[in-house]
Amino acid sequence: MGEVSILWATGVWRDADAGSLTLHTSSLFREKISGPKLAVKAHWHLAPDESVDWATYLLKSKVDRVREVVAEEARVYITFVNLDNEVVIAGDAAGCQRVIERLDCHALPVPASVAIHNAAIQAAHDDFVALYTHPVAAKPDMTFYSAATYAPIRLEERALAEAMATMCCQPVDFPQLVARAYDD
Numbered sequence: 306m307g308e309v310s311i312l313w314a315t316g317v318w319r320d321a322d323a324g325s326l327t328l329h330t331s332s333l334f335r336e337k338i339s340g341p342k343l344a345v346k347a348h349w350h351l352a353p354d355e356s357v358d359w360a361t362y363l364l365k366s367k368v369d370r371v372r373e374v375v376a377e378e379a380r381v382y383i384t385f386v387n388l389d390n391e392v393v394i395a396g397d398a399a400g401c402q403r404v405i406e407r408l409d410c411h412a413l414p415v416p417a418s419v420a421i422h423n424a425a426i427q428a429a430h431d432d433f434v435a436l437y438t439h440p441v442a443a444k445p446d447m448t449f450y451s452a453a454t455y456a457p458i459r460l461e462e463r464a465l466a467e468a469m470a471t472m473c474c475q476p477v478d479f480p481q482l483v484a485r486a487y488d489d
Contacts, residue, residue: 308451309437309469317449317460319442333432338420348425349380349397360398361417366410368392374407382423386478395423422476433470438462448489452477455485 312318328334337344342357351357361384364371368383371392375381380397381404387393393415394401405412420426444460451458453471455478458464 308449308472311449312439312465312469315445315447316443317441317445317465318439320439324439327436331432331436333429333436334419337429337432338426339418342420344426344429345420347428357420358398359395359418359420360401361393361395361415362401362405363387363413363415364392364394364405364408364410365390365412366392366408370408371404374404378404380425382425383476384422385476386480389480395420396425421473424475427474430470430474433473434466437469438466441465448486450482450486452479452482455481457489 313321313324318324334340336342342359345357345359346355349357367390368386371383371394375383375394378396378400381394381400382396383392384395385393394404395415395417439462441460441462448457449460450456451468451472453468453475458468
């Protein structure tokens with residue numbers, strides 16, 4: 306929610322009431338990526354009576370090693386790279402446990418049940434675009450970067466909505482984003 310929050314906080318988007326209404330009336334957080342997680346359920350080809358057993362963990366392990374092990378689990382995803390030795394994974398609870406066991410690393414459960422920042426929710430991309438389509442009210446004299454492309458983003462209604470949606474449907478690599486901004 307960092308990138309979205311900064312758009313509201315800096316006045317790029319101003320009608321917070323309309324944004325809140327869209328958020329609360331959208332099925333996105335109620336059903337598609339939370340609750341029954343219908344986007345995940347469809348991506349995993351689960352039967353209507355099967356539920357998604359989703360878990361999220363913060364791991365203290367080298368990101369390259371986590372990538373190797375996660376690649377062997379079809380329903381586990383790296384959602385955040387916080388540091389070169391701190392990674393958040395999410396997905397099938399049993400698969401997450403297997404990853405943790407193979408890595409033999411310190412792991413903390415994260416009490417978050419929202420399936421976000423992973424390929425399993427790609428089908429919800431258009432819902433995110435709808436959620437994040439707001440008129441641009443101001444263009445502050447600063448450069449905004451996004452984990453959607455790890456580059457500056459245009460402060461235009463459609464470009465922002467697409468960037469926020471893309472960012473929500475893929476992992477976030479904070480070191481990569483910080484390095485790009487620092488280099489620029």
